[in-house]
Amino acid sequence: MYLASVAASEGAGWPEKLPLLPHPAEMIVGVIAFAVLYWMYSTKVVPNMEKLYAQRAAAIEGGMKQAEEAQAQAQAALDSYNAQLKEARGEAARIREEARTQGTAIVEEMRGQAQAEAARITDSAHRQIEAERATAATSLRGEVGRLSTDLASKIVGESLHDEVRQKGIVERFLAELESGAITPEKVDR
Amino acid sequence: MSLTVISAQLLTSLVAEGDGSTFETPGTSDFWWPLFGGDSNWAFTRPSAVMLLTVVVLGWFFVSTSRRLALVPSKRQWLAEQTYDFVRNTIARDVIGTKDFKRFLPLLFTLFTLILLNNVAGIIPFIQYPTTSRIAFPIVLTLIVYITYHAVAIKAKGGVGKYLGSMIPPGLPGWLKPIMFVLELLTYFFVRPLTLALRLFGNMMAGHLMLLVFIIGGEYLLLHGSAPLKGAGVLSFGFSILMTAFELLIEFLQAFIFTMLTALYLADAVSEHH
Numbered sequence: 001m002y003l004a005s006v007a008a009s010e011g012a013g014w015p016e017k018l019p020l021l022p023h024p025a026e027m028i029v030g031v032i033a034f035a036v037l038y039w040m041y042s043t044k045v046v047p048n049m050e051k052l053y054a055q056r057a058a059a060i061e062g063g064m065k066q067a068e069e070a071q072a073q074a075q076a077a078l079d080s081y082n083a084q085l086k087e088a089r090g091e092a093a094r095i096r097e098e099a100r101t102q103g104t105a106i107v108e109e110m111r112g113q114a115q116a117e118a119a120r121i122t123d124s125a126h127r128q129i130e131a132e133r134a135t136a137a138t139s140l141r142g143e144v145g146r147l148s149t150d151l152a153s154k155i156v157g158e159s160l161h162d163e164v165r166q167k168g169i170v171e172r173f174l175a176e177l178e179s180g181a182i183t184p185e186k187v188d189r
Numbered sequence: 190m191s192l193t194v195i196s197a198q199l200l201t202s203l204v205a206e207g208d209g210s211t212f213e214t215p216g217t218s219d220f221w222w223p224l225f226g227g228d229s230n231w232a233f234t235r236p237s238a239v240m241l242l243t244v245v246v247l248g249w250f251f252v253s254t255s256r257r258l259a260l261v262p263s264k265r266q267w268l269a270e271q272t273y274d275f276v277r278n279t280i281a282r283d284v285i286g287t288k289d290f291k292r293f294l295p296l297l298f299t300l301f302t303l304i305l306l307n308n309v310a311g312i313i314p315f316i317q318y319p320t321t322s323r324i325a326f327p328i329v330l331t332l333i334v335y336i337t338y339h340a341v342a343i344k345a346k347g348g349v350g351k352y353l354g355s356m357i358p359p360g361l362p363g364w365l366k367p368i369m370f371v372l373e374l375l376t377y378f379f380v381r382p383l384t385l386a387l388r389l390f391g392n393m394m395a396g397h398l399m400l401l402v403f404i405i406g407g408e409y410l411l412l413h414g415s416a417p418l419k420g421a422g423v424l425s426f427g428f429s430i431l432m433t434a435f436e437l438l439i440e441f442l443q444a445f446i447f448t449m450l451t452a453l454y455l456a457d458a459v460s461e462h463h
Contacts, residue, residue: 025232033240
């Protein structure tokens, strides 16, 4: 019964035709639909999208290049910093060395000066002592002469002062004493 | 056809004690839906309207999005880009190769988006009609692919003769050559377009028919069946929801397979040997 009804309805136009038969109007619509969409995609969407891809690739590559450059700059900075540090270390060492030698020189010089000063002071002291000794000797000699003559004149009774002065007896005696011609005898007390 | 008739008989006999209304089995005739022009060859059908609508939607979405592209994408641009990226890199570039894929991008992108949206139209509320279940559309798209890959191959291989010659794989023993040639010829000129069109059409039609059976059958059981059959009707509705989710997967897969195979055929056409 059903089979019969199905068979009877066949051939009544599109609804009952085989589903594998393409409908002409739908095919035309399909072609138009594809053509319109293809046209829109090929003229607008795909070129724009590809442009974006290219831009993005460029941006990424640019970023990488920038990073590389930055790294190179950092490396260069590090190198120059290291070089400067090395230079500075060398400089410091040199300055230290210089200072040390200078210090030694200064100490040496100061020591020399001090020695010279000491020598000078010692020298002048010697000279002063010598002068004072000479003065003392001279005055002592005068005193001794005077005391001797006083003593002698007291002993002799007569004032020998003038005669002594005239004849230079005391002088001669002292000179003989100094030259060693006369050795003073030890006097016991 | 006979299968649906048998199931209809079964169903009718089961609910015969109902209120007497007969069950209209969903069949291939349900896919015929003219809007203007009656049943003529030039009638403007509902799938035609859906097809044109999808072109408008796709064109509007992708053209307006691609007009103002930013290096850092918005949500909408992200969606457009992901779709484009899928076709461009996963399908075109990986299959055809970096040398030739760019000139086929408009074709592949058109095929993928058009088929995908027309498939998904089958489960979009209020449209609920997979346009590609009308064989006219798969045939048109297949014809375009068919003409394209043959034209590309003839150009790439330097003439029709060389193209036919390239169908004999090198290094075969002499007696095998004619057999291989016939097989390859059948593949290139007959099997490929036939399978390409029928696979898409068959999947979409069968899937939609199944949804129809579950929904219409469920409705019938619920409205006209006896108490236990009403339960079966609820089950049927539940199943239709499950099948809708499943359909979405099939719809995407079919669009992917169609585009992927097109890319494969094009890759074959631009390759230098065989």
